[in-house]
Amino acid sequence: MFQLSDNKIVYKSSLRLFCYITCLFCYLFSLSSDLYAQDHQSDLKFISSAADYHEHNCHAHNSKSLIKANSSFLAKINPVGWVLAGTMYLYQNVISPQTISNCPYELSCSNFSKQAISDYGWIKGVLLSADRLNRCNNLNISELPPESFNELGQIVDLPSQYLNK
């Protein structure tokens, strides 16, 4: 008799606890459909973190520093590398903006030469670059088919179109 009443007490109290927990669960759940109503605070965060708009141009790959941060130790101490990188940096950032030329290509000639040299080595890279300079004129542009142009009207001309990697 004593044991039966004990079980009844335990049963009733655990049932009560279960009901409390379920009430809390249902209450919280009923709130969740309003939680995602649009928050003005989050909108302000989006506005404050909105990135600056950059127009796409052929100078996007211009050298921003003399030596790349991720280049090897030898590349960083090589004086020839410094001279060549310095010349490229000087040309792209100081001399080129001051000339009359208007780049029609998606990838400018100097950036084309950087990519060609890094992909195919010095000899092929220099020859490909010189060939590109030969082609960088209005006569050549008039001979290109429409498929050569991207949606911004720039000519798509990559080193990989001329040589297989």
Added chain:
Amino acid sequence: MTKYIIIMLLLWSNTLFGSDSVSYQRTDSLAIAGDYLAALVAYEQIIYQHDDVLIQAQSLLKKSYAQKAAHHYTDAIKSLFRINILSNWTDSFKYLILYEKALCYYLSHNYSRAKNELSKMKYAFADSTIADKSIFLSILVFNELHEWEQAQSQYAKYMLLNNLNDSFLSKYEELIHKNGFKKRKTAKTLSFIVPGLGQAYSGYAGRGFSSLLLHAGLATYTYISFVQGYPISAFSTGIGYLISVYVGGAKYAQTLANKHNDAIQNEFKDTFKAYILKIENQKKL
């Protein structure tokens, strides 16, 4: 015990049916958890399963919130444009849609379209004060478009509504009258007179000096080539590159004048943006 069961039933029926006849519980919780594609699919299922135009509009609006949260602003705009706004909808709901379109266009840097959406608010509502909540966005949009007069008038209205002291009206006046701006034509003319002077006038003395050095170097080369009897070299390399740099330098002086003016305007825009976001943040508090 019975009362607990009744309470639970009442609460559960609220969660099941929600305030409308659609429960966004699952969809919203997926969006909050960052399960982006699952949330979009769940919203789209609601749209597909219900013919009621209002439920579809609500779902598309919530879908655009999820897309905006994932920084997919163009997709959010596409979702919003699937909503056909009906005239019998409440002004507050119509405002939410127009505001969201303007905001997503702003966040995707499409400022002219953001301006279009904000301008629709003038005629869309019976109660014109509803659109007052979005004045801060219209000021930011006009700033980005460099339409300083419109931005100034909106700012004046914003100050009145929020009882603010004037911090920027005089700055707007300066921008409208282009105080401190460099004239493009003057920069170009100066560069034609003395190579490099236009760049220095635009505030880039270093560029001006490098331009002068370049001209001096090429002119020296041309002169020496002529004197030493290399006319072909003097004409083709010397004079050819000299002309290119002379005309290009004048054009560059114009570009630098623009850059100088943009720098003034961008500095103002950034300062103003920080200020107005601070005011808006404080409103909620």
Added chain:
Amino acid sequence: MTKILLSFVLLIIYQPIKAQSLAEEIGFINHLYETKLYEEGIFFLQSLSKNEQLNQNQKDSIVILIAKNYYQLNTDSAIRYLGLISHSSHPQFNSAYKTKALIELNNNSFQQSLKSLEQINNSDSYCNCLEIFNKYSLSVHDKRSKRNTQSNYRDHLDKCNVFVKNTADLSKSMDELEKLNRKSAMLAGLMSAAVPGLGRVYSGKPKQGLASFSVLAVWGLQSAEAYFKKGYKDPRFIAFGSIFSVFYISNIWGSALSLKIKKQEVYDQIHHHYVASLEQYIVW
């Protein structure tokens, strides 16, 4: 009392998001496709495919629908999914592999396209025409292909009723391509070595040839001037001579490469015409 509680617990636990069968979800899948929500369509289909109760035919249907959505976003993924169809799903397998072959052709993967066609049972005129165009494309790109091969394939292509009739422009492009295939890159290079720019004219790029000639003339004249003034030890001669040499060698090599570029440009026009004709036959 207990019964009420038990039934209530069941109500709480059981969420009414029971797994729908594929047939029931087709309407929603089509809705996603028609509304151009391809990423969402792919996600939904991938979640459906995880259902272990699907039979092989149903799994293959899902894979085809995923490929259909991927076709609008990323053709490489579409090819990958179409390759997953099992051989046992006979009608689906054939149409999936026909589509796979066409997408591979469109991506200029001619050998893969031919391999996909080989796996189809009961090939029809569509498959035959696709195979001929693949072989024609391979003969265009293969330096070692014989002279008559290309014109033979062209004759077969003309007989294919799957394709839209040849326009005058297309015939002109194919004639031009045959002429270009008879030309030699080495000869273009040698011509440019003799007269700078002549190799490019031979390759079908006369204006480029004129521009190259002008550039080389300028550097050449300056080098010659320096040489005749003070001989080969003159620093001017060394400088201009080096620049002239680099441009001269690059012009020879560029002339040989320009033939390849010109062939590719002409081929691309032909390619677009035939692939556009075949695309209308895609059945998902």
